[in-house]
Amino acid sequence: xxGGHHVQGILRSFNPFMNLVIDECxxxxxxxxxxxxxxxxxxGNSVIMLQALERV
Numbered sequence: 001x002x003g004g005h006h007v008q009g010i011l012r013s014f015n016p017f018m019n020l021v022i023d024e025c026x027x028x029x030x031x032x033x034x035x036x037x038x039x040x041x042x043x044g045n046s047v048i049m050l051q052a053l054e055r056v
Contacts, residue, residue: 009024
């Protein structure tokens with residue numbers, strides 16, 4: 001994400017603007033801390049990269 005933020009979770013939904021709904025979201029903070037933040041909506045223009053952690 002913009003600003004160097006990293007999140008990980010389950011992609012539940014997206015739209016043509018690449019807005020994402022992420023469930024069971026974990027924010028990977030600096031220093032190795034992980035913050036559980038639940039379900040979030042991320043605006044598409046904030047997304048820099050997506051990566052599948054498991055084969056789909």
